[in-house]
Amino acid sequence: MRIAVVSDIHGNLAALDAVLLDIERRGVDRVVDLGDLLSGPLQPRETADRLIALGWPTIAGNHERQVLTDPPERMGESDRFAAAQIRPDQREWMRGLPTTLRLNDEVLLVHGTARSDLECFIETVDAGGMRAATPDEAAERAGDSDARVILCGHTHVPRSLRLADGRLIVNPGSVGLQAYTGEHPYPHRVEVGTPQARYAIVERNGDGEWNAQLIAVDYDWNAAAELALRNGRPDWARALATGRV
Template sequence: MKIALLSDIHANLPAFEAVLEDLEKQQPDAVYCLGDLVGYNVWPNQVIGLIRKHGIATIAGNHDLKVSKILPSKGDCDTEENSEYAYKLVGSKERDYLLTLPRHLRLEFQLNDQQLHMLLVHGSPRSINEYLLQELSEDYMVDLVKEFKADILCSGHSHKPYHRIINSGQGGSDQFHHLINTGSVGKPKDGDARACYVLLTIDQSAGTMLKNSVQLEFVRIKYDVEKAAQAVELSLLPNAFADSLRKAY
């Protein structure tokens, strides 16, 4: 089974459209989005519309939940540059959709007479705002995957992709866990301005006792970065958001 994982689109329509075009070629069996459809750019409603049109199962990100505190713009008071403008662009129907998204998704596979548990979160299982950075200690991550019974833990939020394998086994018995950050479709922060998503392959050989039994590919997609950056500069959003798109920081 081939699963596509994507996250942190952040209202960047050109980037998301490029990823959707690539997904049409890849033909994954399932697509999941780990949140943050909005914020930082001017196309939140179009992005949400495409998520719903393509039936992509999605969880809430921290930026998605910000719309609960920021009402849609009425067009008569937005005259100064500010970061909240991105959330004021979100329409009423789209706002309702964001505020009903689940906080996490759990998938369970039955392979070779053993279960494989996959947990999809935005930040971490403990908090939507927590960053599960690659450099976190192994002890911390082992405690986390044990607490939440996750053989494969997938997150977004940091916009920095990685695949890390840890072993929670004891007494010579291996128990491998895969920690995956999907990177960001619409606002990469790893110095590579291309959109990023993950293709994960799970077959009958997948399990927790073999270190490399889960296959993973980070897919980078070129898109019209300048179009996205200029859209920011022509809006009431801070110009720094455009600079971060061009330089991927």
């Protein structure tokens, strides 16, 4: 079984289309989406239409929750832009997305962790910023789930970690945004360091063991950066063009 895993598209339709072409070239059994679909100063409405047509197993991220439930005055700029752009039918589609999903007996989809869409899984944010989580921290977040592979997003950092009991935790990175600053639970920055779109393929081999391949895909990130700039977001323009804040 080969599963392509996408996450954190953030309305970057050009990056999503490039990833779609790469997935088609590689051949997979199915594609899953880990949320944070539309928020950002790019193409939320067009991205929603593309994702609805694709019909992938998809979960909601924290930005879907925020767009649907936060009043505009409490929203960040990215959520406010998306909320103003999307149509009522797209909102209804977002409302129907689960927060976690068991794809089959072995694969679990979460955005942050199963208990919170804001909690990092294989990274930890503390007073010093963001760092790689320890195996013990990741194991505590996995809890007693019997899934053999847990797919998570949220941090935009492409990484995988195998726990001592053999469970594999995989973050595919972000399709749409390779750098940002965050405030929860402490101020921190994330910088992947290159502008390529990211996704992953997870595969179960003949012995039943799951492995992950982390993939970077070229696309026209300069055009995406120019769109962000036209929409009043120089911070996004730099992140899109460089992978740094």
